[in-house]
Amino acid sequence: MPSKKNKRKRPERPTIHPKNKYSDNPPDFSLLASLYPSLKPFVLYSRDGRPRIDWTDFNSTRELTRVLLLHDHGLNWWIPDGQLCPTVPNRLNYIHWALELTAFTLYLVPLFLDGHFVGSDVTDVALEWAEKNVKGNQHISELIEIRKVTDCQDAISIEDSNCGESVNCENKMDGNVTVVEEAELLPSSFDPPLDMNKKYSGPPLLLGVVRDGEKFDFCMCNPPFFETMEEAGLNPKTSCGGTPEEMVCPGGEKAFITRIIEDSVVLKESFRWFTSMVGRKVNLKFLTSKLREVGVTIVKTTEFVQGQTSYLSLLRVFNGNSVPSMYYSQLSPFFCTGGASCKLNASSFVVDITASNDQCKAILGDEAKPPNGAATCNTLEASQSSSYLHPPSNNLSFRVSVFQQIPGTLLVKASLQHRDGPVPGVFSLIIQQLEKILRCKFCREKTTRN
Numbered sequence: 013m014p015s016k017k018n019k020r021k022r023p024e025r026p027t028i029h030p031k032n033k034y035s036d037n038p039p040d041f042s043l044l045a046s047l048y049p050s051l052k053p054f055v056l057y058s059r060d061g062r063p064r065i066d067w068t069d070f071n072s073t074r075e076l077t078r079v080l081l082l083h084d085h086g087l088n089w090w091i092p093d094g095q096l097c098p099t100v101p102n103r104l105n106y107i108h109w110a111l112e113l114t115a116f117t118l119y120l121v122p123l124f125l126d127g128h129f130v131g132s133d134v135t136d137v138a139l140e141w142a143e144k145n146v147k148g149n150q151h152i153s154e155l156i157e158i159r160k161v162t163d164c165q166d167a168i169s170i171e172d173s174n175c176g177e178s179v180n181c182e183n184k185m186d187g188n189v190t191v192v193e194e195a196e197l198l199p200s201s202f203d204p205p206l207d208m209n210k211k212y213s214g215p216p217l218l219l220g221v222v223r224d225g226e227k228f229d230f231c232m233c234n235p236p237f238f239e240t241m242e243e244a245g246l247n248p249k250t251s252c253g254g255t256p257e258e259m260v261c262p263g264g265e266k267a268f269i270t271r272i273i274e275d276s277v278v279l280k281e282s283f284r285w286f287t288s289m290v291g292r293k294v295n296l297k298f299l300t301s302k303l304r305e306v307g308v309t310i311v312k313t314t315e316f317v318q319g320q321t322s323y324l325s326l327l328r329v330f331n332g333n334s335v336p337s338m339y340y341s342q343l344s345p346f347f348c349t350g351g352a353s354c355k356l357n358a359s360s361f362v363v364d365i366t367a368s369n370d371q372c373k374a375i376l377g378d379e380a381k382p383p384n385g386a387a388t389c390n391t392l393e394a395s396q397s398s399s400y401l402h403p404p405s406n407n408l409s410f411r412v413s414v415f416q417q418i419p420g421t422l423l424v425k426a427s428l429q430h431r432d433g434p435v436p437g438v439f440s441l442i443i444q445q446l447e448k449i450l451r452c453k454f455c456r457e458k459t460t461r462n
């Protein structure tokens with residue numbers, strides 16, 4: 013068994029899984045459009061001739077996902093309008109990571125993956141389309157079973173287990189529970205009020221799926237991240253669709269994943285690894301403490317940034333009546349460090365930035381001091397090492413706007429003007445750095461984010 017030493021490891025820096033086929037070889041939209049005419053209307057061209065996708069258009073993202081699954085993975089796939097559309101490179105990161113975990117365990121306990129999957133959901137539409145997608149791919153249809161989550165009558169329940177209230181369970185767990193973090197999904201600094209008492213009250217999760225005596229190498233989960241659709245609407249991912257059933261549950265992802273943790277106590281013999289995506293880094297601390305509470309000894313996290321092309325953050329600010337230009341004026345000194353080009357549009361409070369490799373490094377390096385000579389914030393960490401940076405081969409172009417959406421709440425919005433290889437990682441870091449500076453200067457609360 014893996015070591016049970018209680019080692020706290022810092023999450024790795026955001027990265028792209030090295031085995032992800034898109035890590036060195038991002039999709040060529042132009043080529044794909046020439047091969048798949050149905051994609052053609054969705055491939056737009058920037059002024060410099062680069063092909064791009066409108067990530068805010070659901071039909072574009074769905075068609076791209078369809079084409080990537082077909083072209084690169086030989087899979088037929090479709091979902092109806094408005095359903096949550098997965099991004100292929102992103103899910104590939106998760107799959108590679110989960111497989112790697114399993115390989116790690118299998119190295120110690122030599123068993124073999126039999127390549128069978130069980131997929132579960134609760135809504136009729138999700139189940140219907142999962143079934144259609146499986147049946148539409150004969151070469152794998154025998155390997156995947158779709159199950160509707162049932163009430164626990166037939167399955168083992170938390171109450172039936174020897175743990176009773178599983179979270180306070182005295183019977184410590186021997187298995188491994190893993191949280192995989194996917195920070196690209198959500199605005200990193202939207203800190204909703206935390207209500208620790210909100211519990212997941214929906215149908216059972218793992219307990220409603222796993223049958224007596226079944227063994228799985230791992231479970232994967234993409235939970236409903238939000239507590240309300242209003243909150244979900246702030247997510248740049250809404251361009252990928254998403255119905256209330258997919259996006260929202262009482263207590264959000266914290267409550268949903270807590271329920272998986274509780275189920276994992278009962279099902280500790282049924283899985284080698286329990287994994288879930290986590291949308292909000294801020295929830296990791298809470299979830300990790302839940303894991304510790306139930307006696308979990310090995311917790312692994314990772315963070316992937318593949319595909320992030322837009323960024324949206326909400327910061328709560330000191331003075332609800334401050335004028336927008338106060339925030340806007342912070343942008344130019346930050347981005348112009350090292351000579352990046354900054355075009356300010358004073359009427360719309362938008363800044364267009366174009367930065368070369370060196371200018372990106374300068375923005376992220378030691379020189380990236382808080383603008384206007386403000387006192388250095390302790391929490392502004394030099395979180396970038398040059399070995400992590402994979403600067404773009406061409407200039408990085410993006411647009412940033414900062415304004416008060418409602419009094420006391422600052423909205424930071426940033427979007428890449430084009431995608432080029434691993435650029436999103438650099439882009440993401442730059443925006444995180446900006447966000448830290450704005451927090452440091454204007455926010456009430458101490459920065460608690462990683």
Ligand SMILES: C[S@@+](CC[C@H](N)C(=O)[O-])C[C@H]1O[C@@H](n2cnc3c(N)ncnc32)[C@H](O)[C@@H]1O
Pocket residue numbers: 096097098132133134135138161214215216217234235236237257258259
């Ligand atoms: C964020 S969506 C993920 C959708 C899709 N599986 C994906 O990864 O793109 C969350 C999904 O969890 C499903 N869900 C909600 N409660 C559930 C439960 N108790 N068991 C299984 N799935 C559940 C929702 O219906 C929704 O489809």
